[in-house]
Amino acid sequence: MDEDIAVSVRGLHKRFGRLEVLKGIDLTARTGEVIAIIGASGSGKSTLLRCIPLLEVPEEGEVAIAGEVVALRRRGGGRHPADVHQVNRLRASLGFVFQNFNLWHHMTVLQNVIEAPVHVQKRPRPEVVAEAEAILEKVGMADKRDAYPAHLSGGQQQRAAIARALAMRPRALLFDEPTSALDPELVGEVLLVIRDLVREGRTMLIVTHEMAFAAEVSTRAVFLHDGRIEEEGPPTRIFRDPATERCRQFVQRHLSR
Amino acid sequence: MNELDFMSDTMRQLLGGLPITLQLAVISISCGIVLAVLLAALRRSCRLGEWFVRGYVFVLRGSPLLLQIFFVYYGLGQFAVVRESVLWPFLRQPWWCAILALTFNTGAYGSEIVRGGLNAVPPGAIEAARVAGMSRLTLYRRIVLPIALRYALPAYGNEMVIMVKSTSLASIVTLMEVTGIAAAIIAETYRALEVFLCAGAIYLVLNFLLTRAIAGLERWLNPHLRRVHA
Numbered sequence: 001m002d003e004d005i006a007v008s009v010r011g012l013h014k015r016f017g018r019l020e021v022l023k024g025i026d027l028t029a030r031t032g033e034v035i036a037i038i039g040a041s042g043s044g045k046s047t048l049l050r051c052i053p054l055l056e057v058p059e060e061g062e063v064a065i066a067g068e069v070v071a072l073r074r075r076g077g078g079r080h081p082a083d084v085h086q087v088n089r090l091r092a093s094l095g096f097v098f099q100n101f102n103l104w105h106h107m108t109v110l111q112n113v114i115e116a117p118v119h120v121q122k123r124p125r126p127e128v129v130a131e132a133e134a135i136l137e138k139v140g141m142a143d144k145r146d147a148y149p150a151h152l153s154g155g156q157q158q159r160a161a162i163a164r165a166l167a168m169r170p171r172a173l174l175f176d177e178p179t180s181a182l183d184p185e186l187v188g189e190v191l192l193v194i195r196d197l198v199r200e201g202r203t204m205l206i207v208t209h210e211m212a213f214a215a216e217v218s219t220r221a222v223f224l225h226d227g228r229i230e231e232e233g234p235p236t237r238i239f240r241d242p243a244t245e246r247c248r249q250f251v252q253r254h255l256s257r
Numbered sequence: 258m259n260e261l262d263f264m265s266d267t268m269r270q271l272l273g274g275l276p277i278t279l280q281l282a283v284i285s286i287s288c289g290i291v292l293a294v295l296l297a298a299l300r301r302s303c304r305l306g307e308w309f310v311r312g313y314v315f316v317l318r319g320s321p322l323l324l325q326i327f328f329v330y331y332g333l334g335q336f337a338v339v340r341e342s343v344l345w346p347f348l349r350q351p352w353w354c355a356i357l358a359l360t361f362n363t364g365a366y367g368s369e370i371v372r373g374g375l376n377a378v379p380p381g382a383i384e385a386a387r388v389a390g391m392s393r394l395t396l397y398r399r400i401v402l403p404i405a406l407r408y409a410l411p412a413y414g415n416e417m418v419i420m421v422k423s424t425s426l427a428s429i430v431t432l433m434e435v436t437g438i439a440a441a442i443i444a445e446t447y448r449a450l451e452v453f454l455c456a457g458a459i460y461l462v463l464n465f466l467l468t469r470a471i472a473g474l475e476r477w478l479n480p481h482l483r484r485v486h487a
Contacts, residue, residue, distance in 0.1 A: 053388050084392070092390030102381035105481055106403055116389035119399055148481030168389065 006031050006172040006203040007052055007094075011061035014047055021047045022058065023227035029172060029205055034198055036214035036235065037207045039224035040250060045207045046099075048224065049176050052205070053091045054081060065090045066171055092120050095165030099177040101157040103149040109136065109160045110145040113167045121168070128167070135163045139193050155186030159193055172203040179210060211254040215239040223247045263448065267455045270438055275459065277352070277434040281424040282463075285359035286417050292360060293367025297375060300368065310368060317365035323426050325362055330354040330430040355427035363420050370416060374409030375401065407478050414471035418464050425460070435459050 007029045014022040021044045029035050037045045050056045052063060054070060057079050063070045070090060071082035081087040103112050113132040117123050136142045139159040149157050158178060165173055178194065179187040191213050197204065198217045208214050214221060214235070221238035223231040223246075231238060231247045239255065242248045300310040317325065333339045333348055347353040378401050386400045428437030439456040443449050476483070 055384060055388060088390040088392055090390075091388055094388075096385075096388040098381065098385065100381055102379075102385035104382055104385065104400060104404075105379075106407060106478075115399065116386075116391065119395055120390045120392075150481045164385075164389075 004031050005029070005064070005067055006033075007066075007205065008064045009048070009051065009058075009061060010064075012048065012051055012058045012063070013060035014044070014051060014056055014058045021227055022051070025061070025224075025227075025229060027222065027229070029203060031171075031203050032201050032219075034202075034204045034206065034217055034219045036218035036221045037205060037224060038209075038211065038214060038221060038238075038250070038254075039230075043224040044227045045224045046176055049174050049205060049207050052174060053094050053096055054087050055096075057081070065093060088120070092116065092168060093171050095168050095170030095173045097158070097161055097165050097173065097175045097178050099180050101149070101154070101161045101181070103157055103161055103164070105149050108146050108148055109141060109152075109163075112149070112160060113164045116164070117167050117169075132163070132167050135166050136160075138196070139163045139166075140189070153186060154182045155189045158182065158190045162190075162193055162197075166197075172205065173197065175204065175206040175208070177207050177209065179208070209254065211239065211251060215255075223250065260451070263446075264451055264455060267442055267452050270442060271435050271452075271455055271459060274433055274435040274438040277427075277432060278421075278424050278436075278459075278463075280352075281355055281359060281427055281432075281434060282421045284356055285363055285424075286420050288356075288360045289363035289367050289420070290413075292364030293371050296364060296368035297371035300372060301375070314365045314369060317362055318369075322358065322362050322423055323429065326355060326358040326426055326430055329358045351427070351430040351432050354430060355424075355432055359420065359423060359427075362423070363416060366416050366419075367413065370409050370412045371405065373412065374405035374407075377408040378404045407475075410471065410475055410478065414468065414475075417471070418467060421463050421467060422460060 005028055007027075009025055009027050012022050012025040013020070023044075025044075025048055027035075027048070037048065039045045047056055051058050052065070054063065057072065059078060062072070068086075068090065071086060072079045073082040103109075104115065107115065110129070110132060113136065114125070114128045117128040117132075118125050133142065133145065136145050139162055141156065141159050141163060144152060144156060144160070149160065152160065158181075162178075175194065179190050182190065187210070191210065194204075194206070194213075195217060206214065206218070216235075218235045220232065221235045222229055223238060223242070223244075225246055231242055231244050237243075238247065239251055242251060296310050296313065299306040301307075329348070330351060333354075339345060339348060348357075382400055382404060383396065386396045391399070424434060425436035427434055428440060431437070433441070435456055439452050442452050446452070
Protein backbone atom coordinates (compact mmCIF):
# COMPACT_ATOMS: atom_id res chain seq x y z
CA MET A 1 0.00 0.00 0.00
CA ASP A 2 1.32 3.35 -1.02
CA GLU A 3 0.35 5.91 1.64
CA ASP A 4 1.21 8.68 -0.72
CA ILE A 5 -1.64 7.86 -3.10
CA ALA A 6 -4.95 9.38 -2.00
CA VAL A 7 -7.17 8.07 -4.76
CA SER A 8 -6.60 5.97 -7.83
CA VAL A 9 -8.71 4.36 -10.52
CA ARG A 10 -7.61 1.74 -13.03
CA GLY A 11 -9.24 0.72 -16.29
CA LEU A 12 -12.58 2.25 -15.38
CA HIS A 13 -15.53 1.42 -17.65
CA LYS A 14 -19.03 2.67 -16.93
CA ARG A 15 -22.17 2.08 -18.96
CA PHE A 16 -25.68 3.50 -18.56
CA GLY A 17 -27.78 1.07 -20.55
CA ARG A 18 -26.23 0.95 -23.99
CA LEU A 19 -24.38 4.24 -23.55
CA GLU A 20 -20.77 3.76 -22.57
CA VAL A 21 -19.80 6.85 -20.59
CA LEU A 22 -16.33 5.84 -19.40
CA LYS A 23 -14.18 3.83 -21.77
CA GLY A 24 -11.14 2.92 -19.73
CA ILE A 25 -9.87 5.61 -17.36
CA ASP A 26 -6.65 5.51 -15.35
CA LEU A 27 -6.07 8.29 -12.89
CA THR A 28 -4.01 8.64 -9.73
CA ALA A 29 -4.20 11.50 -7.26
CA ARG A 30 -1.17 11.75 -5.00
CA THR A 31 -1.52 13.38 -1.62
CA GLY A 32 -1.40 17.15 -2.00
CA GLU A 33 -2.29 17.17 -5.67
CA VAL A 34 -5.08 19.38 -7.03
CA ILE A 35 -6.44 17.77 -10.15
CA ALA A 36 -8.75 19.72 -12.42
CA ILE A 37 -10.97 17.50 -14.54
CA ILE A 38 -12.24 19.35 -17.58
CA GLY A 39 -14.12 18.45 -20.74
CA ALA A 40 -17.35 19.05 -22.62
CA SER A 41 -20.75 18.09 -21.21
CA GLY A 42 -21.21 14.36 -21.62
CA SER A 43 -17.49 13.63 -21.71
CA GLY A 44 -17.87 11.58 -18.52
CA LYS A 45 -16.11 13.81 -15.99
CA SER A 46 -18.92 13.82 -13.39
CA THR A 47 -19.38 10.07 -13.81
CA LEU A 48 -15.67 9.57 -13.24
CA LEU A 49 -15.79 11.59 -10.05
CA ARG A 50 -18.92 9.75 -8.83
CA CYS A 51 -17.23 6.39 -9.37
CA ILE A 52 -14.61 7.20 -6.73
CA PRO A 53 -16.98 7.00 -3.71
CA LEU A 54 -18.94 4.30 -5.56
CA LEU A 55 -22.01 6.48 -6.14
CA GLU A 56 -21.73 4.79 -9.52
CA VAL A 57 -20.29 1.30 -9.66
CA PRO A 58 -18.08 0.78 -12.70
CA GLU A 59 -18.67 -2.38 -14.76
CA GLU A 60 -14.94 -2.88 -15.17
CA GLY A 61 -11.82 -1.59 -13.49
CA GLU A 62 -10.96 -0.85 -9.91
CA VAL A 63 -11.10 2.04 -7.47
CA ALA A 64 -8.61 2.43 -4.63
CA ILE A 65 -8.75 4.92 -1.78
CA ALA A 66 -5.55 5.45 0.18
CA GLY A 67 -4.19 2.34 -1.51
CA GLU A 68 -7.10 0.15 -0.43
CA VAL A 69 -8.90 -1.41 -3.37
CA VAL A 70 -12.71 -1.40 -3.11
CA ALA A 71 -13.90 -4.99 -3.33
CA LEU A 72 -16.56 -5.42 -6.02
CA ARG A 73 -18.54 -8.52 -6.80
CA ARG A 74 -20.32 -9.49 -9.99
CA ARG A 75 -23.99 -10.20 -9.40
CA GLY A 76 -26.91 -10.13 -11.82
CA GLY A 77 -26.08 -7.90 -14.75
CA GLY A 78 -23.65 -5.60 -12.97
CA ARG A 79 -21.21 -5.29 -10.10
CA HIS A 80 -21.88 -4.38 -6.50
CA PRO A 81 -19.73 -3.62 -3.48
CA ALA A 82 -18.77 -6.95 -1.90
CA ASP A 83 -18.54 -5.41 1.56
CA VAL A 84 -20.83 -2.47 2.38
CA HIS A 85 -18.88 -1.78 5.57
CA GLN A 86 -15.70 -1.28 3.58
CA VAL A 87 -17.45 1.07 1.14
CA ASN A 88 -19.02 3.09 3.96
CA ARG A 89 -15.69 3.34 5.77
CA LEU A 90 -13.88 4.49 2.62
CA ARG A 91 -16.66 6.93 1.72
CA ALA A 92 -16.37 8.48 5.18
CA SER A 93 -12.68 9.13 4.49
CA LEU A 94 -13.52 11.36 1.53
CA GLY A 95 -15.38 14.64 1.22
CA PHE A 96 -17.79 15.08 -1.68
CA VAL A 97 -19.29 18.39 -2.77
CA PHE A 98 -22.26 18.26 -5.15
CA GLN A 99 -23.32 20.66 -7.86
CA ASN A 100 -26.69 21.09 -6.15
CA PHE A 101 -25.29 21.26 -2.58
CA ASN A 102 -27.68 18.52 -1.38
CA LEU A 103 -27.83 19.83 2.16
CA TRP A 104 -30.33 18.16 4.50
CA HIS A 105 -33.11 20.70 4.67
CA HIS A 106 -34.59 19.57 7.97
CA MET A 107 -31.34 20.41 9.78
CA THR A 108 -29.55 23.65 10.54
CA VAL A 109 -26.17 24.40 9.00
CA LEU A 110 -24.36 23.22 12.12
CA GLN A 111 -26.46 20.05 12.32
CA ASN A 112 -25.62 19.33 8.67
CA VAL A 113 -21.92 19.71 9.40
CA ILE A 114 -21.80 17.50 12.51
CA GLU A 115 -24.23 14.82 11.30
CA ALA A 116 -21.82 12.37 9.68
CA PRO A 117 -18.87 12.90 12.05
CA VAL A 118 -21.19 12.11 14.98
CA HIS A 119 -23.38 9.38 13.47
CA VAL A 120 -20.97 7.75 11.02
CA GLN A 121 -17.51 8.34 12.42
CA LYS A 122 -18.88 8.13 16.00
CA ARG A 123 -16.65 10.92 17.24
CA PRO A 124 -17.62 12.65 20.51
CA ARG A 125 -20.17 15.36 19.91
CA PRO A 126 -18.52 18.25 21.83
CA GLU A 127 -15.28 17.73 19.94
CA VAL A 128 -17.11 17.61 16.60
CA VAL A 129 -19.12 20.75 17.39
CA ALA A 130 -15.97 22.68 18.31
CA GLU A 131 -14.28 21.59 15.11
CA ALA A 132 -17.40 22.33 13.06
CA GLU A 133 -17.54 25.85 14.44
CA ALA A 134 -13.93 26.43 13.43
CA ILE A 135 -14.65 25.10 9.95
CA LEU A 136 -17.75 27.29 9.59
CA GLU A 137 -15.60 30.24 10.63
CA LYS A 138 -13.14 29.36 7.89
CA VAL A 139 -15.78 29.21 5.15
CA GLY A 140 -17.36 32.43 6.43
CA MET A 141 -20.55 30.79 7.69
CA ALA A 142 -20.11 31.13 11.45
CA ASP A 143 -22.99 33.60 11.75
CA LYS A 144 -25.29 31.21 9.86
CA ARG A 145 -24.67 28.13 11.99
CA ASP A 146 -28.26 27.99 13.24
CA ALA A 147 -29.88 28.93 9.93
CA TYR A 148 -31.74 26.39 7.81
CA PRO A 149 -30.58 25.79 4.22
CA ALA A 150 -33.87 27.14 2.83
CA HIS A 151 -32.99 30.55 4.26
CA LEU A 152 -29.57 30.71 2.59
CA SER A 153 -28.38 31.84 -0.83
CA GLY A 154 -26.88 29.30 -3.21
CA GLY A 155 -23.37 30.47 -2.42
CA GLN A 156 -23.97 30.15 1.31
CA GLN A 157 -25.48 26.69 0.85
CA GLN A 158 -22.46 25.55 -1.13
CA ARG A 159 -20.07 26.92 1.50
CA ALA A 160 -22.06 25.03 4.15
CA ALA A 161 -21.80 21.90 2.00
CA ILE A 162 -18.02 22.39 1.76
CA ALA A 163 -17.90 22.71 5.55
CA ARG A 164 -19.89 19.48 5.81
CA ALA A 165 -17.33 17.73 3.60
CA LEU A 166 -14.39 19.16 5.58
CA ALA A 167 -15.83 17.98 8.90
CA MET A 168 -15.18 14.39 7.78
CA ARG A 169 -11.43 15.12 8.00
CA PRO A 170 -11.22 13.83 4.44
CA ARG A 171 -8.13 12.40 2.78
CA ALA A 172 -9.29 13.94 -0.46
CA LEU A 173 -11.99 16.40 -1.45
CA LEU A 174 -14.05 15.73 -4.55
CA PHE A 175 -15.86 18.66 -6.15
CA ASP A 176 -18.53 17.95 -8.77
CA GLU A 177 -19.03 21.25 -10.62
CA PRO A 178 -19.32 23.18 -7.36
CA THR A 179 -20.26 26.50 -8.97
CA SER A 180 -22.40 25.39 -11.92
CA ALA A 181 -25.71 25.83 -10.10
CA LEU A 182 -24.87 29.30 -8.78
CA ASP A 183 -25.83 32.74 -9.97
CA PRO A 184 -22.78 34.38 -11.56
CA GLU A 185 -22.36 36.88 -8.72
CA LEU A 186 -22.20 34.07 -6.15
CA VAL A 187 -19.51 32.02 -7.91
CA GLY A 188 -16.69 34.14 -6.52
CA GLU A 189 -17.35 33.49 -2.83
CA VAL A 190 -17.30 29.73 -3.37
CA LEU A 191 -14.12 29.82 -5.47
CA LEU A 192 -12.53 31.91 -2.73
CA VAL A 193 -13.21 29.15 -0.19
CA ILE A 194 -11.84 26.45 -2.51
CA ARG A 195 -8.75 28.56 -3.16
CA ASP A 196 -8.13 28.67 0.61
CA LEU A 197 -8.30 24.90 0.75
CA VAL A 198 -5.74 24.65 -2.04
CA ARG A 199 -3.44 26.85 0.00
CA GLU A 200 -3.79 24.43 2.92
CA GLY A 201 -2.31 21.76 0.69
CA ARG A 202 -5.39 19.55 0.54
CA THR A 203 -5.76 16.79 -1.97
CA MET A 204 -8.54 17.65 -4.38
CA LEU A 205 -10.21 16.49 -7.56
CA ILE A 206 -12.29 19.23 -9.11
CA VAL A 207 -14.68 18.79 -12.01
CA THR A 208 -15.31 22.31 -13.29
CA HIS A 209 -16.18 24.57 -16.17
CA GLU A 210 -14.33 27.50 -14.57
CA MET A 211 -11.24 27.29 -16.79
CA ALA A 212 -9.42 30.34 -15.46
CA PHE A 213 -9.89 29.05 -11.91
CA ALA A 214 -8.79 25.53 -12.86
CA ALA A 215 -5.69 26.93 -14.56
CA GLU A 216 -4.85 28.94 -11.48
CA VAL A 217 -5.28 26.38 -8.69
CA SER A 218 -4.60 22.97 -10.19
CA THR A 219 -1.30 21.14 -10.05
CA ARG A 220 -2.44 18.87 -12.87
CA ALA A 221 -5.22 19.05 -15.42
CA VAL A 222 -7.03 16.19 -17.09
CA PHE A 223 -9.00 16.71 -20.29
CA LEU A 224 -11.72 14.15 -20.89
CA HIS A 225 -13.29 13.50 -24.26
CA ASP A 226 -15.88 10.87 -25.02
CA GLY A 227 -15.11 8.73 -21.96
CA ARG A 228 -11.34 8.75 -22.34
CA ILE A 229 -8.53 10.90 -21.02
CA GLU A 230 -7.52 12.74 -24.13
CA GLU A 231 -4.75 14.73 -22.55
CA GLU A 232 -3.29 15.35 -19.12
CA GLY A 233 -0.39 17.30 -17.71
CA PRO A 234 0.61 20.45 -15.84
CA PRO A 235 -1.93 23.26 -16.13
CA THR A 236 0.62 25.53 -17.79
CA ARG A 237 0.67 23.16 -20.75
CA ILE A 238 -2.97 22.04 -20.85
CA PHE A 239 -4.37 25.54 -20.66
CA ARG A 240 -1.74 27.40 -22.70
CA ASP A 241 -0.27 24.90 -25.10
CA PRO A 242 -2.32 21.72 -25.39
CA ALA A 243 -1.00 18.98 -27.62
CA THR A 244 -4.30 17.88 -29.13
CA GLU A 245 -6.49 19.99 -31.36
CA ARG A 246 -9.66 19.07 -29.45
CA CYS A 247 -8.25 20.20 -26.14
CA ARG A 248 -6.96 23.40 -27.71
CA GLN A 249 -10.41 24.24 -29.09
CA PHE A 250 -12.15 23.38 -25.82
CA VAL A 251 -9.84 25.46 -23.66
CA GLN A 252 -9.92 28.41 -26.06
CA ARG A 253 -13.70 28.38 -26.17
CA HIS A 254 -13.96 28.40 -22.38
CA LEU A 255 -11.11 30.75 -21.48
CA SER A 256 -12.37 33.42 -23.87
CA ARG A 257 -15.76 33.55 -22.15
CA MET B 258 -88.07 17.78 31.21
CA ASN B 259 -87.37 21.02 29.46
CA GLU B 260 -85.11 21.32 26.44
CA LEU B 261 -82.00 22.51 28.25
CA ASP B 262 -82.20 19.83 30.92
CA PHE B 263 -82.69 17.19 28.24
CA MET B 264 -79.66 18.42 26.32
CA SER B 265 -77.39 18.47 29.36
CA ASP B 266 -78.63 15.07 30.48
CA THR B 267 -78.02 13.70 26.98
CA MET B 268 -74.57 15.19 26.93
CA ARG B 269 -73.76 13.57 30.25
CA GLN B 270 -74.86 10.17 28.99
CA LEU B 271 -73.01 10.55 25.69
CA LEU B 272 -69.78 11.47 27.47
CA GLY B 273 -70.06 8.08 29.18
CA GLY B 274 -69.23 6.62 25.76
CA LEU B 275 -66.25 8.88 25.28
CA PRO B 276 -63.71 6.44 26.81
CA ILE B 277 -64.63 3.74 24.28
CA THR B 278 -64.57 6.22 21.40
CA LEU B 279 -61.15 7.42 22.50
CA GLN B 280 -59.86 3.87 22.97
CA LEU B 281 -60.99 2.90 19.48
CA ALA B 282 -59.47 6.02 17.93
CA VAL B 283 -56.16 6.11 19.81
CA ILE B 284 -55.43 2.39 19.59
CA SER B 285 -56.41 1.93 15.95
CA ILE B 286 -54.58 5.10 14.84
CA SER B 287 -51.41 4.13 16.76
CA CYS B 288 -51.38 0.52 15.60
CA GLY B 289 -52.38 1.75 12.15
CA ILE B 290 -49.25 3.91 11.94
CA VAL B 291 -47.02 0.94 12.77
CA LEU B 292 -48.89 -1.20 10.24
CA ALA B 293 -48.66 1.57 7.62
CA VAL B 294 -44.88 1.88 8.00
CA LEU B 295 -44.45 -1.91 7.87
CA LEU B 296 -46.62 -2.17 4.75
CA ALA B 297 -44.78 0.71 3.06
CA ALA B 298 -41.44 -0.96 3.89
CA LEU B 299 -42.69 -4.35 2.65
CA ARG B 300 -43.86 -2.73 -0.57
CA ARG B 301 -40.34 -1.44 -1.20
CA SER B 302 -38.55 -4.61 -0.14
CA CYS B 303 -39.25 -7.08 -2.95
CA ARG B 304 -41.53 -7.86 -5.88
CA LEU B 305 -43.64 -10.32 -3.86
CA GLY B 306 -44.01 -7.82 -1.01
CA GLU B 307 -45.01 -5.12 -3.46
CA TRP B 308 -47.80 -7.25 -4.92
CA PHE B 309 -49.02 -8.35 -1.51
CA VAL B 310 -49.31 -4.75 -0.31
CA ARG B 311 -50.91 -3.62 -3.58
CA GLY B 312 -53.54 -6.32 -3.16
CA TYR B 313 -54.05 -5.50 0.52
CA VAL B 314 -54.52 -1.79 -0.20
CA PHE B 315 -56.80 -2.55 -3.15
CA VAL B 316 -59.17 -4.64 -1.02
CA LEU B 317 -59.18 -2.50 2.15
CA ARG B 318 -59.38 0.82 0.39
CA GLY B 319 -61.87 -0.37 -2.18
CA SER B 320 -64.49 -1.81 0.16
CA PRO B 321 -66.61 -0.01 2.78
CA LEU B 322 -65.25 0.09 6.31
CA LEU B 323 -68.71 -0.89 7.58
CA LEU B 324 -68.53 -4.13 5.59
CA GLN B 325 -65.03 -4.77 6.95
CA ILE B 326 -66.33 -4.42 10.51
CA PHE B 327 -69.23 -6.77 9.72
CA PHE B 328 -66.83 -9.22 8.14
CA VAL B 329 -64.58 -9.37 11.20
CA TYR B 330 -67.44 -9.46 13.73
CA TYR B 331 -69.96 -11.73 12.02
CA GLY B 332 -67.97 -13.33 9.20
CA LEU B 333 -64.91 -14.75 10.96
CA GLY B 334 -67.02 -16.67 13.46
CA GLN B 335 -68.29 -18.90 10.66
CA PHE B 336 -64.89 -20.53 10.30
CA ALA B 337 -64.36 -23.38 12.70
CA VAL B 338 -60.62 -22.73 12.58
CA VAL B 339 -61.20 -19.26 13.97
CA ARG B 340 -63.64 -20.46 16.62
CA GLU B 341 -61.19 -23.07 17.83
CA SER B 342 -58.14 -20.84 17.73
CA VAL B 343 -56.54 -19.07 20.70
CA LEU B 344 -57.73 -15.79 19.18
CA TRP B 345 -61.42 -16.64 19.59
CA PRO B 346 -61.78 -15.17 23.10
CA PHE B 347 -60.76 -11.87 21.50
CA LEU B 348 -62.51 -12.18 18.16
CA ARG B 349 -65.87 -12.85 19.81
CA GLN B 350 -65.78 -9.46 21.51
CA PRO B 351 -67.05 -6.48 19.50
CA TRP B 352 -64.39 -4.19 21.00
CA TRP B 353 -61.53 -6.27 19.61
CA CYS B 354 -63.29 -6.74 16.28
CA ALA B 355 -63.77 -3.00 15.87
CA ILE B 356 -60.13 -2.30 16.80
CA LEU B 357 -58.97 -4.94 14.31
CA ALA B 358 -61.10 -3.68 11.42
CA LEU B 359 -60.27 -0.03 12.06
CA THR B 360 -56.53 -0.77 12.31
CA PHE B 361 -56.44 -2.85 9.12
CA ASN B 362 -58.37 -0.16 7.31
CA THR B 363 -56.31 2.84 8.41
CA GLY B 364 -53.12 0.82 7.86
CA ALA B 365 -54.04 0.52 4.18
CA TYR B 366 -54.66 4.23 3.72
CA GLY B 367 -51.69 5.09 5.91
CA SER B 368 -49.31 2.92 3.91
CA GLU B 369 -50.14 4.90 0.79
CA ILE B 370 -49.48 8.17 2.65
CA VAL B 371 -46.17 6.87 4.02
CA ARG B 372 -45.24 5.67 0.53
CA GLY B 373 -45.89 9.14 -0.83
CA GLY B 374 -43.74 10.65 1.91
CA LEU B 375 -40.89 8.25 1.18
CA ASN B 376 -41.08 8.94 -2.55
CA ALA B 377 -40.93 12.68 -1.91
CA VAL B 378 -37.54 12.54 -0.15
CA PRO B 379 -35.14 14.37 -2.50
CA PRO B 380 -32.66 11.95 -4.13
CA GLY B 381 -29.89 14.48 -3.47
CA ALA B 382 -30.42 14.23 0.29
CA ILE B 383 -30.10 10.44 0.09
CA GLU B 384 -27.02 10.67 -2.10
CA ALA B 385 -25.35 13.09 0.31
CA ALA B 386 -26.00 10.65 3.15
CA ARG B 387 -24.64 7.68 1.20
CA VAL B 388 -21.51 9.54 0.18
CA ALA B 389 -20.91 10.43 3.83
CA GLY B 390 -20.69 6.71 4.55
CA MET B 391 -24.03 6.20 6.27
CA SER B 392 -25.22 2.63 6.68
CA ARG B 393 -28.71 1.80 5.43
CA LEU B 394 -30.09 1.91 8.96
CA THR B 395 -28.52 5.29 9.79
CA LEU B 396 -29.63 6.64 6.42
CA TYR B 397 -33.25 5.73 7.17
CA ARG B 398 -33.17 6.73 10.82
CA ARG B 399 -31.43 10.08 10.40
CA ILE B 400 -32.36 11.28 6.91
CA VAL B 401 -35.09 9.40 5.03
CA LEU B 402 -37.71 8.86 7.76
CA PRO B 403 -37.43 12.36 9.31
CA ILE B 404 -37.86 13.96 5.88
CA ALA B 405 -40.64 11.54 4.84
CA LEU B 406 -42.48 12.21 8.12
CA ARG B 407 -42.53 15.93 7.35
CA TYR B 408 -43.95 15.29 3.88
CA ALA B 409 -46.50 12.74 5.09
CA LEU B 410 -47.82 14.54 8.16
CA PRO B 411 -50.43 16.84 6.57
CA ALA B 412 -52.06 13.95 4.71
CA TYR B 413 -51.76 11.67 7.70
CA GLY B 414 -53.49 14.27 9.87
CA ASN B 415 -56.41 14.04 7.49
CA GLU B 416 -56.48 10.28 7.87
CA MET B 417 -56.49 10.56 11.68
CA VAL B 418 -59.46 12.93 11.60
CA ILE B 419 -61.33 10.49 9.38
CA MET B 420 -60.51 7.67 11.80
CA VAL B 421 -61.95 9.55 14.78
CA LYS B 422 -65.23 9.83 12.90
CA SER B 423 -65.05 6.24 11.68
CA THR B 424 -65.12 4.93 15.25
CA SER B 425 -68.85 5.74 15.17
CA LEU B 426 -69.33 2.73 12.88
CA ALA B 427 -68.43 0.49 15.80
CA SER B 428 -71.86 1.21 17.25
CA ILE B 429 -73.29 -1.13 14.64
CA VAL B 430 -71.62 -4.12 16.31
CA THR B 431 -73.19 -3.28 19.67
CA LEU B 432 -70.36 -1.14 21.07
CA MET B 433 -71.70 1.62 23.30
CA GLU B 434 -69.39 4.41 22.28
CA VAL B 435 -70.72 7.93 21.69
CA THR B 436 -72.79 7.12 18.60
CA GLY B 437 -74.05 3.86 20.07
CA ILE B 438 -75.34 5.64 23.15
CA ALA B 439 -76.87 8.35 20.97
CA ALA B 440 -78.80 5.74 19.02
CA ALA B 441 -80.02 4.17 22.24
CA ILE B 442 -81.25 7.50 23.66
CA ILE B 443 -83.10 8.26 20.41
CA ALA B 444 -84.78 4.87 20.50
CA GLU B 445 -86.08 5.75 23.95
CA THR B 446 -87.01 9.40 23.45
CA TYR B 447 -87.53 9.89 19.69
CA ARG B 448 -85.68 13.22 20.00
CA ALA B 449 -83.21 12.62 17.18
CA LEU B 450 -82.26 16.23 16.46
CA GLU B 451 -81.09 17.16 19.94
CA VAL B 452 -79.23 13.90 20.51
CA PHE B 453 -77.43 13.96 17.19
CA LEU B 454 -76.47 17.62 17.74
CA CYS B 455 -74.89 16.68 21.05
CA ALA B 456 -73.06 13.68 19.57
CA GLY B 457 -71.86 15.76 16.63
CA ALA B 458 -70.53 18.40 19.01
CA ILE B 459 -68.41 15.81 20.80
CA TYR B 460 -66.79 14.65 17.53
CA LEU B 461 -66.25 18.27 16.52
CA VAL B 462 -64.41 19.06 19.76
CA LEU B 463 -62.30 15.90 19.47
CA ASN B 464 -61.27 16.72 15.92
CA PHE B 465 -60.66 20.35 16.76
CA LEU B 466 -58.17 19.28 19.43
CA LEU B 467 -56.63 16.72 17.07
CA THR B 468 -56.11 19.16 14.21
CA ARG B 469 -54.58 21.72 16.58
CA ALA B 470 -52.18 19.08 17.86
CA ILE B 471 -51.19 18.06 14.32
CA ALA B 472 -50.70 21.67 13.27
CA GLY B 473 -48.50 22.21 16.34
CA LEU B 474 -46.46 19.12 15.52
CA GLU B 475 -46.05 20.34 11.94
CA ARG B 476 -44.82 23.72 13.12
CA TRP B 477 -42.40 22.10 15.53
CA LEU B 478 -41.01 19.74 12.88
CA ASN B 479 -40.63 22.39 10.19
CA PRO B 480 -38.74 25.35 11.63
CA HIS B 481 -37.09 25.65 8.21
CA LEU B 482 -40.45 26.52 6.64
CA ARG B 483 -41.20 29.28 9.12
CA ARG B 484 -40.40 32.84 8.26
CA VAL B 485 -37.09 34.08 9.58
CA HIS B 486 -37.36 36.66 12.33
CA ALA B 487 -33.98 38.24 12.00
